[in-house]
Amino acid sequence: EDQVTQSPEALRLQEGESSSLNCSYTVSGLRGLFWYRQDPGKGPEFLFTLYSAGEEKEKERLKATLTKKESFLHITAPKPEDSATYLCAVQATGSSNTGKLIFGQGTTLQVKP
Amino acid sequence: SAVISQKPSRDICQRGTSLTIQCQVDSQVTMMFWYRQQPGQSLTLIATANQGSEATYESGFVIDKFPISRPNLTFSTLTVSNMSPEDSSIYLCSVDATAGSYTFGSGTRLTVV
Numbered sequence: 448e449d450q451v452t453q454s455p456e457a458l459r460l461q462e463g464e465s466s467s468l469n470c471s472y473t474v475s476g477l478r479g480l481f482w483y484r485q486d487p488g489k490g491p492e493f494l495f496t497l498y499s500a501g502e503e504k505e506k507e508r509l510k511a512t513l514t515k516k517e518s519f520l521h522i523t524a525p526k527p528e529d530s531a532t533y534l535c536a537v538q539a540t541g542s543s544n545t546g547k548l549i550f551g552q553g554t555t556l557q558v559k560p
Numbered sequence: 561s562a563v564i565s566q567k568p569s570r571d572i573c574q575r576g577t578s579l580t581i582q583c584q585v586d587s588q589v590t591m592m593f594w595y596r597q598q599p600g601q602s603l604t605l606i607a608t609a610n611q612g613s614e615a616t617y618e619s620g621f622v623i624d625k626f627p628i629s630r631p632n633l634t635f636s637t638l639t640v641s642n643m644s645p646e647d648s649s650i651y652l653c654s655v656d657a658t659a660g661s662y663t664f665g666s667g668t669r670l671t672v673v
Binding site: 451479481483488489490491492493496534536544546547548549550551552553 | 561564566591593600601602603604605608616618652654656660661662663664665666667669
């Protein structure tokens with residue numbers, strides 16, 4: 448069964464304290480791995496798509512990496528405005544629905560000034 | 561990327577009634593997706609709506625409970641029928657308007673009393 452597990456569930460950082468969020472996945476075949484940011488009361492906001500092991504993508508203070516079993520979202524020198532829930536999702540090649548995303552439960556990040 | 565307008569943003573409904581949620585996209589898209597986000601849970605795909613054909617439902621979701629319409633390439637509705645408190649969730653629509661990413665609406669927060 449295709450599955451996504453994110454850790455930790457919650458993370459509290461001081462402003463400027465770098466850290467990483469983990470997304471472990473089990474899929475029959477990976478079509479793509481997605482990272483989203485979700486603020487309270489809003490829909491998920493797209494951050495990155497990764498397709499193959501070794502791939503990396505960056506956006507401001509965020510960097511996403513991918514291996515064959517997990518992805519990391521590295522946050523460098525975070526600011527309070529980076530506080531949000533970060534969601535990881537996978538798209539499996541074996542799925543009959545090519546558009547289906549399977550989500551993890553998310554990591555809620557709080558950055559204190 | 562596509563811009564999605566989802567209505568209503570929130571509602572409080574009596575058990576046994578139905579609520580129809582609307583999703584309007586600012587560009588034509590092939591597939592539209594409906595997700596549910598229960599309190600403290602990850603996003604789960606309810607169904608996929610293609611214009612001109614019946615919606616495809618995921619395991620555990622049925623058409624009688626969640627009827628979907630897709631009258632054209634920019635609009636879809638999801639109805640939550642015969643509601644119970646267990647239906648209290650955030651309902652989100654999503655589209656694959658840009659290659660490699662999926663855009664989400666802002667969600668409908670439903671409370672059933």
